[in-house]
Amino acid sequence: MSEPILQARSLKAGYGGRAVLNGIDVSLRENEVLCLLGHNGAGKSTLIKSLFGLMAPSAGEVWVDGRKRTQASVRAATDAGIALVPEGRGVFPSLTVAEVLKLGLWSAKVPAAEHAARLDWVTTVLPAIKKFYAQRSGSLSGGQQQMVSIGRALLSRPRCLLMDEPSIGLAPKLFQDLLGPIRQLQQDTRMAILLVEQNVREALKVSDRVVVMKSGMLIREALPADLDTNAKLMELY
Numbered sequence: 001m002s003e004p005i006l007q008a009r010s011l012k013a014g015y016g017g018r019a020v021l022n023g024i025d026v027s028l029r030e031n032e033v034l035c036l037l038g039h040n041g042a043g044k045s046t047l048i049k050s051l052f053g054l055m056a057p058s059a060g061e062v063w064v065d066g067r068k069r070t071q072a073s074v075r076a077a078t079d080a081g082i083a084l085v086p087e088g089r090g091v092f093p094s095l096t097v098a099e100v101l102k103l104g105l106w107s108a109k110v111p112a113a114e115h116a117a118r119l120d121w122v123t124t125v126l127p128a129i130k131k132f133y134a135q136r137s138g139s140l141s142g143g144q145q146q147m148v149s150i151g152r153a154l155l156s157r158p159r160c161l162l163m164d165e166p167s168i169g170l171a172p173k174l175f176q177d178l179l180g181p182i183r184q185l186q187q188d189t190r191m192a193i194l195l196v197e198q199n200v201r202e203a204l205k206v207s208d209r210v211v212v213m214k215s216g217m218l219i220r221e222a223l224p225a226d227l228d229t230n231a232k233l234m235e236l237y
């Protein structure tokens with residue numbers, strides 16, 4: 001089997017000396033959607049931020065493509081083909097969608113000659129974006145903003161996508177509209193996705209494997225099919 005694209009080994013991290021991650025071991029492989037579940041405050045966002053290089057671990061290691069990362073760096077993560085859909089969307093309300101995506105092209109260091117083709121490609125994956133391309137982001141619905149946030153993350157054509165609660169605040173029926181095209185893209189391209197979700201039932205439908213976090217530890221690993229009843233889901237928490 002090939003090396004994991006992204007791996008945490010005994011990873012510890014926290015804020016101002018307060019430990020949040022208490023030794024996490026997890027691997028994300030090519031061509032899988034790994035669903036990360038856990039209560040509010042379990043440390044899911046902290047794990048995502050640590051894997052992406054937004055936070056330096058206090059102990060333990062992050063490995064990328066079988067090589068130990070020497071320094072937490074978002075630039076290095078982006079260069080390695082990793083992209084983040086952050087919690088809370090992070091689209092600037094006063095900018096139009098076109099402007100948000102142009103900023104995304106710039107920050108992903110996409111060569112200018114490829115900008116048009118890259119934007120075309122993103123709107124092929126998420127065609128709904130075309131409908132509100134010229135609108136200010138602040139005037140969009142939550143689902144539309146989330147689509148822009150996901151589209152922006154795709155601009156670098158990542159091999160590995162980290163998604164922090166992409167469906168938060170959306171009606172459950174919008175989940176598949178938002179995540180369905182991404183699951184399709186993932187299956188077409190063998191991309192790896194780490195998906196943090198509160199919308200457990202819908203998330204399991206687009207996931208290959210599940211890990212559950214509690215108080216900064218991974219307490220369970222399962223397959224979606226193992227969690228096909230309410231009782232089994234309740235056990236996780």
Ligand SMILES: Nc1ncnc2c1ncn2[C@@H]1O[C@H](COP(=O)(O)OP(=O)(O)OP(=O)(O)O)[C@@H](O)[C@H]1O
Nearest residue numbers: 015016020038039040041042043044045046047087
């Ligand atoms: N920037 C920060 N500064 C200080 N403490 C933080 C910060 N961000 C998160 N925390 C704390 O770290 C703990 C874990 O938070 P984290 O956001 O990683 O959890 P989570 O599992 O993603 O939860 P949620 O589902 O609510 O987003 C919480 O106690 C939270 O209050």
